[in-house]
Amino acid sequence: MSHVTDHPAAPPAERALLSVRGVDVGYRTGRRSRVTAVRDVSFDLYPGQSMALVGESGCGKTTLGLGLLRLLPRNGVVSAGEILFRRKDGRLVDVRSLAREELRRFRWSEAAMVFQGAMNAFNPVLRVRDHFLDTFRAHAGGRRPRAQLLEHSAELLRMVRLDPVRVLDSFPHELSGGMRQRTLIALALALEPQLLILDEPTTALDILTQRSIVERLAELREELRFAMVFITHDLGLAAELADRVGTMYAGRMVETGTTRDIFHRARHPYTSALINSVPPVTGDLRIPESLPGGPPGIGALPPGCSFAPRCAHAVDRCASTRPALDVLRTRPEGMSHAAACLRSHELFAEGVTRD
Amino acid sequence: MIDRTVPADQQPAPGPPSAPDPGTGDAVLSLRGVHQVFPTPRGDVSAVSGIDLDVRPGRVLCLVGESGCGKTTSARVAAGLAAPTRGSVSFRSGDVAAMDGKERARFRRSVQYIHQDPYASLNPVRTVYSTVSAGLRRHKLVRDRREARRATAELLERVDLTPAGDYLDKYPHQMSGGQRQRVAIARALAMEPEVIIADESTSMLDVSIRVSLLNTLGGLRDELGVGFLFITHDLAVAKYFAWDGEIAVMYLGRIVEHGSTPRVVNDPRHPYTRALVSAVCEPDPDLARTRDRVRLRGADIPDLTDLPPGCDFHPRCPLYEQGDCDTVRPPLVPGHDRLLACHVVGGG
Numbered sequence: 001m002s003h004v005t006d007h008p009a010a011p012p013a014e015r016a017l018l019s020v021r022g023v024d025v026g027y028r029t030g031r032r033s034r035v036t037a038v039r040d041v042s043f044d045l046y047p048g049q050s051m052a053l054v055g056e057s058g059c060g061k062t063t064l065g066l067g068l069l070r071l072l073p074r075n076g077v078v079s080a081g082e083i084l085f086r087r088k089d090g091r092l093v094d095v096r097s098l099a100r101e102e103l104r105r106f107r108w109s110e111a112a113m114v115f116q117g118a119m120n121a122f123n124p125v126l127r128v129r130d131h132f133l134d135t136f137r138a139h140a141g142g143r144r145p146r147a148q149l150l151e152h153s154a155e156l157l158r159m160v161r162l163d164p165v166r167v168l169d170s171f172p173h174e175l176s177g178g179m180r181q182r183t184l185i186a187l188a189l190a191l192e193p194q195l196l197i198l199d200e201p202t203t204a205l206d207i208l209t210q211r212s213i214v215e216r217l218a219e220l221r222e223e224l225r226f227a228m229v230f231i232t233h234d235l236g237l238a239a240e241l242a243d244r245v246g247t248m249y250a251g252r253m254v255e256t257g258t259t260r261d262i263f264h265r266a267r268h269p270y271t272s273a274l275i276n277s278v279p280p281v282t283g284d285l286r287i288p289e290s291l292p293g294g295p296p297g298i299g300a301l302p303p304g305c306s307f308a309p310r311c312a313h314a315v316d317r318c319a320s321t322r323p324a325l326d327v328l329r330t331r332p333e334g335m336s337h338a339a340a341c342l343r344s345h346e347l348f349a350e351g352v353t354r355d
Numbered sequence: 356m357i358d359r360t361v362p363a364d365q366q367p368a369p370g371p372p373s374a375p376d377p378g379t380g381d382a383v384l385s386l387r388g389v390h391q392v393f394p395t396p397r398g399d400v401s402a403v404s405g406i407d408l409d410v411r412p413g414r415v416l417c418l419v420g421e422s423g424c425g426k427t428t429s430a431r432v433a434a435g436l437a438a439p440t441r442g443s444v445s446f447r448s449g450d451v452a453a454m455d456g457k458e459r460a461r462f463r464r465s466v467q468y469i470h471q472d473p474y475a476s477l478n479p480v481r482t483v484y485s486t487v488s489a490g491l492r493r494h495k496l497v498r499d500r501r502e503a504r505r506a507t508a509e510l511l512e513r514v515d516l517t518p519a520g521d522y523l524d525k526y527p528h529q530m531s532g533g534q535r536q537r538v539a540i541a542r543a544l545a546m547e548p549e550v551i552i553a554d555e556s557t558s559m560l561d562v563s564i565r566v567s568l569l570n571t572l573g574g575l576r577d578e579l580g581v582g583f584l585f586i587t588h589d590l591a592v593a594k595y596f597a598w599d600g601e602i603a604v605m606y607l608g609r610i611v612e613h614g615s616t617p618r619v620v621n622d623p624r625h626p627y628t629r630a631l632v633s634a635v636c637e638p639d640p641d642l643a644r645t646r647d648r649v650r651l652r653g654a655d656i657p658d659l660t661d662l663p664p665g666c667d668f669h670p671r672c673p674l675y676e677q678g679d680c681d682t683v684r685p686p687l688v689p690g691h692d693r694l695l696a697c698h699v700v701g702g703g
Contacts, residue, residue, distance in 0.1 A: 056561045057532075176655065177422075206421040207588055208651065211634035215648075233561055236636025240643040259640040277566045279595040281620065281635040282642070288595065290567035294531055 016044040016086065016334070017194055017227050018068070023081035025060070025067040035298050036079070037063040039251045044334040047194065050221060050228040052238035052259075054274065055248040058295050061231040062116075064248070065197050068229070069113055070095060070103060085110065088194065108139040111195040112188040114181075116203065121184055122172035128183055129153065129168040135190050156186040160216055178209035185217070189224065198230040202237065214241055235278050239263055244335055247271045250295050250306035253325060257337035267328055267339035267348060270307045305342065318342055381448075382409035383582050384433060384466060384550045389442035391428050391608075398660045402428040404608040405442065410550050413580040415600030417593040417616070419631065423656055425608040426586045430552050433584055434468045435459075464494065467543035471555040473535035477527040484523040487511070487541045494546070510541040515571050533564035540571065551575070552584045557592060569596050590635055594620045604628045607659065607667045614693025624693070624700050626674045649673055666698065674699045 025038035038060040045051055053061045067078045083095040087110055098106055107113075115121040122131060132153035136144070154164035160182040172180060181201065188196055201217070202210040218241060221228065232238055238245050238259070245262040247255040247270060255268035266272040276289040293310045296302060302309055308318040321342060328344065329337040341347070391403040403425040410416050410433075418426045431437045432444060435451055444451040446462045454462060470476040477486055487510055488503045490496075497503040508519035514537040516522045527535055536556060543551055553572065557565045573596065575581045583600075587593050593602055594616060602620065603613040604627065612625040623629045630649040637643055653671040657663055663670050665681040672680070679685070679698040687696040695701045 056563055178655070207590075207631060207634045208421060210636075211648070212651075214636070234636060235562065235638040236643075239638050239640045240636045263638060263640050274563060275638050277563050278638045279566070279591045280637055280639075281591040281594055281632060282637060282646075283621075285594065285598050285617075288566045290570060291563035292567060294533070294561075294564070 015046060016084075017047045017049075018045040018086075019082070019084040020044075020068070021082040021084065023064070023067065023083060024079045025063050025072065026077055026079045027063075027073075028075040028077075037076075037251050037298050038067060040081075041253050042081075043246065043253065043256060045195070045227055045229065046333045048221070048225045048227055049334070050230070050241060050243045052242035052245045053229065053231045053248055054233065054235060054238050054245060056233065056274075056295055058298075059248040060251040060298075061248050062199055063251075065113075065199055065229060065231050068095065068197060069107055069111055070098075071107075071113060085195075105139065108135065108188075108193060109191040110193055111197065112191070112193040114184050114188045114196065114198040114201055116200040122180070124172055126171075127168070128170055128172065128175075131183075131187060132156070132168075132190065135187060139191055153186075153190070156190055157183065159189070159220065160186045161212075162186070176209075177205055178213065181205060181209075181213060182216070185213075185220075189220070189226070192224070193226060195227045195229070198228060200232055201230060203232070203234070210237075217241065235263075235275055247274070250301055251298055252306065252340065254307065254341070255339040256325070257329075257339075258331075258335050261329070261337040265337070265348075267337070267344040268307075268341045269311050269313050269347065271339075273312075305340075313343055313347055315343065382411050383447060384410040384584070385445045385448075386429070386433055386439075387443050387445070389429065389432055389439045389444065391425070391432055391437065392440045395660070400659045402608055402659070403432065403439075406603075406605075406608075406610050408433070408584070408603065408610075410582040410584050412549065412582050413576055415576060415583040415585050415597040417585045417587065417597040417600065417602045418605055419587060419590060419593050419602060420605035421588065421656060423607075423659070424605045426588075426605055427554055428608075429605070430468070430554050430584060430586055434466055434552050435462060436468070460494075464490075464546040465549045467546055467548040467551050469536075469539050469543050469551060469553045469556045472559055473532055473539050474527075474559075476539055477535055479527050482524050482526055483507075483511070483530075483538050486538060487545055490542065490545045496545075506545070507541075510544055511538075513544060513575075514538075514541045515567070516541070531564075533560050533568060536560065536568060537571065540568075540575075544575065548581060550582045550584065552586075554586045555588070556585075558587065558589060565592070566595075572596065590620060590632055604631070607656070607662065609667065609696065610687055610694070611668065611696045612693060613687070613695075618692055624690070624695055625697050626672050626700070627668050630671075630673075666696075 020041060020043050023038065023041045024036055026034050026036045028034050041064060055061055066072045068083055078096055084092055085095055086092050133149055136149045153168060157164040157167050162179060162182055167183060175183065202213055242259050244258050246253050247268060249270050255271045262271060263275060266275060273291040277291050279288045280286055296306055304319045304321050305323050308314040323340045323342045325338045325340040327336050327338045386406060386408040388405050389403055390405055393400045393402055406429060408416060418429060420426055432439045449458060451462060484504060484507050488507045491503055491506055497506055507523060511519035511522055516534065516537050557568050560568060576583055585596055597616045600616055601614065602616050603610045606627050612619060612628045619628060620632060623632045630651055633649045650673055651671045652673060657670060665683055666685050669675050669680040676699055685696045685698045685701060687694050688701065690701060
């Protein structure tokens with residue numbers, strides 16, 4: 001059991017809900033050209049776990065999230081690997097090989113997505129009520145009377161602390177940003193999915209609204225036991241809402257571990273640079289460190305470690321050798337701490353990374 | 356008082372770190388009793404209701420609060436982009452409303468505005484050179500094209516877009532969000548402003564870029580003595596950028612707490628400020644799980660056309676007490692180390 005499970009060649013883990021194996025996601029950019037935005041990502045997600053994907057814009061977080069449900073835009077495709085998902089009935093399916101109708105049934109009832117811009121996720125000319133009814137009709141098998149569906153919708157809205165009498169009859173533009181986001185979460189949970197993928201769930205919201213949504217999400221996860229993958233560039237949110245964190249850089253997973261591993265014992269210089277660039281609000285003034293430059297374009301990755309050109313600790317071999325995601329500490333259920341850095345051991349010994 | 360240890364490589368020129376002007380200097384830009392009312396079909400909306408603010412050279416005044424609390428409206432009034440319904444804005448002790456054309460032109464040059472969204476605030480068909488030098492050419496501060504290019508290059512280096520030659524002829528779409536925001540800063544800087552009004556200027560950027568941009572702005576504050584009216588909803592950013600300055604917390608068009616940054620952020624008194632501080636997600640999983648949170652009684656901001664009687668915050672306030680809170684609006688009065696508008700915790 002101590003063997004590392006989330007290796008590209010490893011078989012799907014026994015109890016895992018989602019086993020991602022060596023997934024590449026690419027975009028066609030012309031008749032013959034294509035770029036790979038996500039490369040060789042593997043991880044196992046167990047039921048009820050909450051995993052944050054962090055990194056700067058353009059690191060492939062959203063592309064990976066969309067790829068997991070095959071929700072990519074027309075020119076995007078999961079070009080390699082397996083996305084194995086254990087359905088409610090216990091069958092293991094590869095999301096990549098699902099046929100159109102099967103895929104449609106899979107989405108929402110097994111895994112649902114909460115998109116970033118809450119306004120754009122709604123149809124502006126439909127009332128909230130119709131969004132719920134349409135969802136039930138399109139995805140849930142079997143016909144149920146309308147009154148029953150509406151009662152179910154009201155229950156879901158009450159679950160996210162909204163007043164169903166007011167919200168069900170509203171158009172999306174009549175709701176505030178926070179109410180829209182909560183409605184979207186209620187809608188995503190309508191068919192009791194086992195997995196919720198959230199893309200920047202609170203980014204555009206005010207801080208007090210964000211706080212109430214964060215707390216409600218944590219409570220709902222306790223009650224309903226769904227697993228979450230959430231994409232964020234807000235490290236504070238990851239620290240609060242996640243059991244485990246994956247750092248992405250230039251399309252690859254460069255570090256993964258428990259939330260404590262990442263925030264207290266980061267072993268990849270990129271992860272520690274990200275964490276150290278956040279000014280804290282409690283305590284004395286700590287001067288945050290800036291991380292100059294930006295991630296490389298995915299069409300022109302440097303040959304060795306992609307982070308080497310920006311890394312304060314890079315040595316010659318970093319520019320030529322690409323580091324593998326090495327397991328530093330093995331734990332069951334995908335909670336192992338792994339980092340893709342040639343110097344993670346020595347840097348740790350020198351105490352460069354935050355401890 | 357506080358050792359401001361900015362890393363050496365963040366300071367382009369050696370100099371005393373953040374030396375305030377002798378005697379902090381008088382305010383360059385002052386707002387007195389400013390009201391801004393917008394008429395709407397559903398009745399008048401009072402976006403800003405009587406605020407007093409002073410921006411001093413080389414100092415930062417930070418406005419924080421939720422969306423819709425009047426931060427941006429206050430900033431627009433301060434910049435002279437909107438005339439206040441009541442109250443006055445004065446620049447170098449001259450009333451902006453009474454200025455003649457020449458004085459007004461000087462005010463316009465001296466108070467510059469940096470917008471939130473660098474994707475919308477730069478003209479997509481203009482090169483960086485054209486955008487940054489527009490003001491220089493318009494105000495005839497340069498004689499010819501060669502001089503304009505040289506001045507633009509200097510400005511770009513000042514905001515850490517180096518080497519400037521690589522950026523002069525670029526268009527906005529060829530640059531990242533952080534680089535675009537630097538261009539917007541260079542454009543503001545071209546007018547040698549005394550005050551920069553920065554409206555959520557870093558909130559659209561990635562965390563990694565945010566800090567270096569704040570450091571660039573800090574350089575302008577410390578080395579050029581530019582005063583800042585800095586608007587943000589992120590208290591951590593406010594704390595970092597305005598540590599030597601002041602924070603004014605706004606709620607529904609009024610200032611509810613105003614004092615020096617370390618006091619307001621590390622020891623917030625007003626229940627609204629406390630709620631804001633405690634709502635911040637900290638990048639520390641242990642702290643996040645053990646911290647005390649302020650629980651509000653309601654999550655939503657009341658309708659601005661139908662404000663509750665008494666204290667505007669009382670329907671959400673965890674310290675609400677029957678009596679004064681729902682009948683009398685608390686005035687903003689000096690406590691022992693700050694201004695505070697609260698019946699329950701005030702007067703301390």
